[in-house]
Amino acid sequence: MLLPNRRHERPLVLFVASTFAQKTEYVTKYNIPYYSDSLNQADEYLRQQCVLDLYYPKNVTHFPTIVWFHGGGLTGGHKEIPQALKEQGMAVVGVGYRLSPHIKAEHCIDDAAAAVAWVFNHIEQFGGDSTLIFVSGHSAGGYLTLMVGLDKNYLKKWDIDANRIAGLIPFSGHTITHFTIRAELGIPGTQPVVDSLAPLYWVRKDAPPLLLITGDRHMEMPGRYEENAYLMRMMKVVGHKNTQLYEMQGYGHNMTAPAFPLLLKDVRRIVKEKQAND
Template identity: 65%
Template sequence: MIKRTLVYILFLLVTSISFSQELSYKTVKNISYYPDETVGLTEYQRAQCRLDIYYPEGKKDVPVIVWFHGGGLTGGGKEIPQALKNEGYCIVGVGYRLSPKVKAATCIDDATAAVAWAFKNITDYNGDPDSIFVSGHSAGGYLALMAVMDKGRLAKYDIDANDVAGLVPFSGHTITHFTIRSERGIPGEQPIIDKFAPLYFVRNDAPPTLLITGDRELEMLGRFEENAYFYRMMKVAGQEHITQYEMQGYGHNMTHPAFPLLIKFIQEHK
């Protein structure tokens, strides 16, 4: 719950500038992560469930960041954050279906399918399947948490969620997402912890986790406190590899100063 962002930025500038200059990068867009033979595949699913990949050419087995965009599960689109480019990583920007065209819980299904796709295909883009980090902002942070914490989801693709190298949600819900609650007529001020809440799946064998939120006084309703409770319960459960940072002075849109924390986390756990 402390911030050392400036130290991390200086560290990363010194250590990565020469490395990044040696690599050239390629972007491939609109790759479908559901096979064409998927039963019941709809046109909306075919259009939304695509990903973009930004990766270094000429270097194999680089760490991978699967990134989910924010937007409350109702808006936004796939993105590759500029701050993650030129760092020697393979970045996967994921699109997913949105409420109200589908139930918000469907977003979790899509996120899981995208992570599974990365495990099975990322070597084609110089990524290391043994070094996949799952991250995202706001709704994207929630999806990252759900896809990994609920082990049963990736297990459907014959993937052990514990093979994820690291989990780094930015300002993600750890209770049931407010859009899922809204679909049930539950107000945003009423917290729910059920099978659509990362807190429901607290366990001591989860991948190394870095929780990042904005300032508790500037964040969205209770977002810091949710993450603090998730952190505490993970520690109580016996998870030793979890850290929480509060980006003091920043609100919910705290991605820019938080990206160096993600990069340093990957350097420490790749």
């Protein structure tokens, strides 16, 4: 049994796709722009980077959706749809976004919010349920997940209430200000900063359910587990009732493989709870 905020052995958690998922046909649509035509035409780099891939079950309705942000330090990486999230009876959205130094790293959050807003505004056209949109990602993608979900100002620009997100599940994300943003400001990587570009700055009681997952504190990037542990503590202090932290003992920063089952389990838990309350 996996317990929140406890170090544990390599988890032996197995998820077998349901009969429903096994018999379902899945479709992938590639390179869908999530900004307007006018913005795409005005900026070649934006047009190239700000696209998403949508993987979804065909001829199915009211399925949940996971929006997935790739890692890479806000300076690299490519949009992806993780294999472990396929054929699970849900949609997955792999998001591309602009990268530093082409833009200031903080504007990666603007792209992330625009992509999440696109999903809210369009997923029902493909059969999805806009009340079952989850946001997740690894490393830099975990940071973007937290910023979009905790700082409500980014989605507010698109007339979306961040509290509509069904769940936030960041993998090994910064909860202080991202190191690439600090580097752009001339702040050493060893100097932790908690300002308005830090998820910790935006702790709030009414945030969506939050599942924090990190690697082993002794194998992770320096301070990464402790940052997440502090965010968990402060979320509880402000009265948030649904924050959990898992530390994947024996795994370092690249802990996505054993963490994907935890993501799927949390999505299914929340979906079940929402359905029971409807």
